[in-house]
Amino acid sequence: MTKIEKLSLENLDQFLLIFKEVLKTGFPEYSEDLVNFLIEKDYAKNVFEEKLKSNQWFGFLEFIEEKPAAFLLADSLYGGVSYCNWLGVGESYRGRGLARDLLNRWEEEVEKAGGHKLTLITQGRKNHDFYLKMGFKQEGFEEKSWFGLDCWIYGKVIGEPRPNLFLR
Ligand SMILES: CC(C)(COP(=O)(O)OP(=O)(O)OC[C@H]1O[C@@H](n2cnc3c(N)ncnc32)[C@H](O)[C@@H]1OP(=O)(O)O)[C@@H](O)C(=O)NCCC(=O)NCCS
Numbered sequence: 318m319t320k321i322e323k324l325s326l327e328n329l330d331q332f333l334l335i336f337k338e339v340l341k342t343g344f345p346e347y348s349e350d351l352v353n354f355l356i357e358k359d360y361a362k363n364v365f366e367e368k369l370k371s372n373q374w375f376g377f378l379e380f381i382e383e384k385p386a387a388f389l390l391a392d393s394l395y396g397g398v399s400y401c402n403w404l405g406v407g408e409s410y411r412g413r414g415l416a417r418d419l420l421n422r423w424e425e426e427v428e429k430a431g432g433h434k435l436t437l438i439t440q441g442r443k444n445h446d447f448y449l450k451m452g453f454k455q456e457g458f459e460e461k462s463w464f465g466l467d468c469w470i471y472g473k474v475i476g477e478p479r480p481n482l483f484l485r
Contacts, residue, residue, distance in 0.1 A: 319415070321422055324376035324390070329365055332378045335385040336360070339405030346441035351464055360403075374402070377422050379415050387415040389423055397483045399427045401437040420451050428475055431482040435473045440466040 324332055340352050340360075347355075358364075368374040376390040387406040391399050401423065406415045420435075427435060436456075439448070440463070445455070453471040462468035 319379060319381050319386075319418070321377050321379045321418060324369065324374075324378055324388075326366065326369060328378055329362065329369070331380075331385040332376070332388055333362060333365070335378070335407055336388055336390075336403070336405065338407060339388075340403075342408060343405055344441070346466060347464070375426070377419050379419055381410055381413075381415075386410040387419055389419040391423055391427075394427065394430055394432045394483070397432045397478050398434040398436055399423070399432055401435065404437070416447070417451065424473075424475055431479050433474060433476040433478045435475060437471050438462075439469050439471065440464075442469070445469070 322328055337356055340347075340356055344352065365374070372393055374390060375393055376388060378385055379387040385407075387410060388403065389401060390403040391401045393399065404416060404419060424435060435453070437448075437453070439445070448455075448471045451473075453473045455469055456472045457470035459468040459470070
């Protein structure tokens with residue numbers, strides 16, 4: 318049985334278990350030093366605590382049989398747009414629709430909050446067809462971007478921009 322929980326201070330330790338596992342094994346485009354830097358500095362537990370308390374990040378954790386299996390982390394809406402920082406599924410849980418579930422849940426949340434667009438980037442080509450399948454368009458390319466790696470930008474427009482909400 319699967320269930321999705323919104324990321325909170327209560328389930329943060331479970332989120333970090335699967336987050337760290339997938340960062341270490343699922344991103345061959347990132348060096349071991351970069352993965353360690355991300356886990357220990359930019360995405361350390363205290364950073365998550367601060368960003369969640371101040372509502373700058375939100376995310377979802379998907380469980381299979383009560384075990385943390387997949388996650389999505391995003392920036393809160395700004396100007397009607399939400400940016401997904403990370404999406405990952407544990408190696409043994411892939412190909413079962415978990416990433417699709419999480420992208421749908423993110424979209425629902427952004428829609429509910431009055432947002433009109435989802436964005437994300439990838440720094441490898443392995444998921445290009447996956448994002449197209451999930452309804453995203455490739456909207457840009459940046460050479461030698463963050464951490465010196467090439468970067469592809471994807472976006473999905475999910476509604477009309479609503480200045481009455483984002484200029485409030
Ligand atoms: C990419 C990733 C998130 C996909 O997760 P997943 O749960 O296996 O994906 P889903 O099962 O929801 O797949 C949905 C559909 O996309 C397809 N798909 C999944 N990964 C794909 C890929 N890399 N390329 C093309 N199609 C893919 C599936 O076959 C499925 O197709 P269907 O609807 O015809 O059955 C997962 O492989 C992963 O975590 N990889 C390592 C970390 C990573 O790359 N994260 C994304 C960072 S940009």
